[in-house]
Each structure stands twice: as structure tokens, then as C-alpha cells.
Amino acid sequence: MNIQEIRRQFPILDQEVNGQPLVYLDSAATSQKPLSVIRALDEYYKGYNSNVHRGVHTLGTRATDGYEGAREKVRKFINAASNEEVIFMRGTTTAINTVAQSYGADNVKEGDEIVITHMEHHSNIIPWQQLAKITGATLKYVPLQEDGTLSLDDVRETITDNTKIVSIMMVSNVLGTMNPIKEITQIAHEHGAVMMVDGAQAAPHMKVDVQDLDCDFFAFSGHKMAGPTGIGVLYGKKKHLNAMEPVEFGGEMIDFVGLQDSTWKELPWKFEGGTPIIAGAIGLGAAIDFLNEIGLDEIEKYEHHLAAYAMEKMSEIDGLTIYGPKDPGQRAGLVTFNLDDVHPHDLATVLDADGIAIRAGHHCAQPLMKWLDVSSTARASFYLYNTEEDIDRLVNGLVKTKEYFSDVF
Structure with a gap:
């Protein structure tokens, strides 16, 4: 990987924040966008902006080709068996809610x-x-091990013949833990349960093969993988999706509408009511092209290196606690931590003054914060455009922050 060449594809990184070169370490919240994705959105709006599926004019055909072409890119990206199993949605949240409200309501x-x-x-x-x-x-709830990992023995003990749905994230957005989804799926299926996977922190960073995982549902968001905001994907096995009812009704998803009853289109469109997220899908397709060109295996390997480098350097700071697996090989490219006597929000504010962007708070994981016995944490998350120099800036900023608060108090 030529990191400097990759960084040149992200124009937002070429700026100063508070008089300092930007160091963006918040990609787990949302990633930055390369020029190819920005251009794809620009070309759609400038050149062939139109609704899809219904029109027979040239712009409508081009938009439909772009939208459905993006679906095929997603299918290949996660190795789904059919385009019918790829549903475009607003994001991971909408996808999980759809499974809960449709499959869950009918089967639990x-x-x-x-x-x-x-x-x-x-x-x-x-x-x-x-x-x-x-x-x-x-x-x-499957209990966590002391290092924030899952034990398959605990999984086996928690899942029973009464379990109907198992829903687990593939990668933790706080701990960086990479969960054994394939093995958990097998255990769920042995008890007749379906497996839902939150792949929001996995799909951007590593190869995902839903057929190999054998999961029943898989969800991820475009904005965390160099794509636009407001677009995501629900993958579902065809047998489940065919049996499920839509949860959003209106145009695009109907076959026939009568005065008292209506019928739905076939998959995947029966779950895509209203005007679809056309530009978002096209932008997501461009992001997939960008990531594939670099290679997901290379991205994952590089991010493991960054995580190991960060943990080594940060562990040298007295009073700094790192949460999650200690082995960098067992975690994704993020480090969540706290610095003694410094609130995470104060820490993030001081770092921002030096142009360093990290995340502070409960990270939409309050039960996990309670398990960690903290109210909030700081998090530095890495992506393919980050460098060792970024981490050095972070470490220097942490040392300065510690010294500042030591002097003040």
C-alpha cells in the first residue's frame, strides 16, 4: 500500500484545524471520502439525475443502471448468492430494525x-x-471475558432451543474485539435460531463472505467505508426475505394497488419503498471500487499494524488505560482508552486544539460502559489513510494533555 498516494485521494485531510495539520482518528464514527466517490456523486447529479425503474427516458435508464449496478457491486463485495438478497437501506440501524420488526414480529x-x-x-x-x-x-446477554472477548463455551450456554434470534456485532466499535461469527452462527443454527450480524465495523476493514459465515442477515453502512452518508445494506438469505413482510409501504415497492388491498414487488424491491437512495447507492458502489482496488486483505493487515503500533506507544504513558483485547492480532484498528484524572471530553477538546480528532463519550454503548465501570471513554480509530505519524501526534498530544492537567491540579 502506498499510503501517501492513498492520502492524496482524500482532499479533506489536506487542511489545518486550529492552526495544525489535521489528524483524523474518528473513522469508526464515519470515514472520509475519496475523490472517486465525490466525483461519482457529482457526475450523477450533474449528468443523469433521475428517478429509477419507472422511467423509459435516457436519464432514467442511466440512473437505473447505476443504481442496480451498485447492487451487483455490493453482492460481489460480500459474496451474496443473488442480487435479490441485497437490500439498500439508510444504514445499519434501519437494517437491524427491519429484521426485528418484520422477521422478529412474525417469528418470536x-x-x-x-x-x-x-x-x-x-x-x-x-x-x-x-x-x-x-x-x-x-x-x-452472552457474558464477556475479562479482556472483552467472547467465549464460545458461554455462547453455547446462553443459546438454547428456545432462542429464535441471535444478533451480534462482528467487530466491536469500542473494544475492537473481532467476534467468531462463523462459529457463533453454527451454534445458533444447531438450536434452530437465525443469526443477525452487525457488520458496521467489519465491512469497511476486512473481507466479508456472508455465504462462508452462513449468517441469515448481515447489515452495514456506507459512510463508514469511504461511501456517502444515508446509505447502507441489509443482506438476508432469500428464503427469509421472501417470507418477510415489508415494514415501509408506498411507491416503488408495490406490484398492484387496489382499493382495499395491495401486493408487493419481488425481491429486492419490496423492501425499498419510496424513491430509493439513488445517489447514495451509486456513491457506495464507487467506494467499493476504491476499496477493492487497494484490497481488503491489505487494508486489514495495515490497520492491524497501526493498532499494534498505537498500543505499544500508548502503553508507555503512565496512567493510561486501554480497553479490549491486549493482543493486537485479536482486535480491529481502533484503541479505546482513558487517561487518569482527565475526562474524555476534556481530553478530546485539548487534542482538537492541536488538530487531532478523536471520539469521546459512551460510543452508543452504555451497557458496555457499565460493564467497564466507566461513564465514558476516548477512542482513536484508524483507517487506510492513517499513518504512524498520526499516531505519534496523538501520543505526543496525550503526553501534553497529561502534563497540562497535572500542572493545573
């Missing part, structure tokens, strides 16, 4: 179980809480 009843973990993002907790309340099902 009182006395059944839904299994998740303490490390889940709120978007993979609240939909299942709501489903459990509506149906009378029990929401169960």
Missing part, C-alpha cells in the same frame, strides 16, 4: 429468547428490547 413469541452481548451498539440492543417487550420474549 412469548417464552422465546433473543440473544445479544454486552458489547453491542445501541442500534443492536434497542430493537431487540422493543421486540421482547412487544412479544413477551426474553432478551439474554
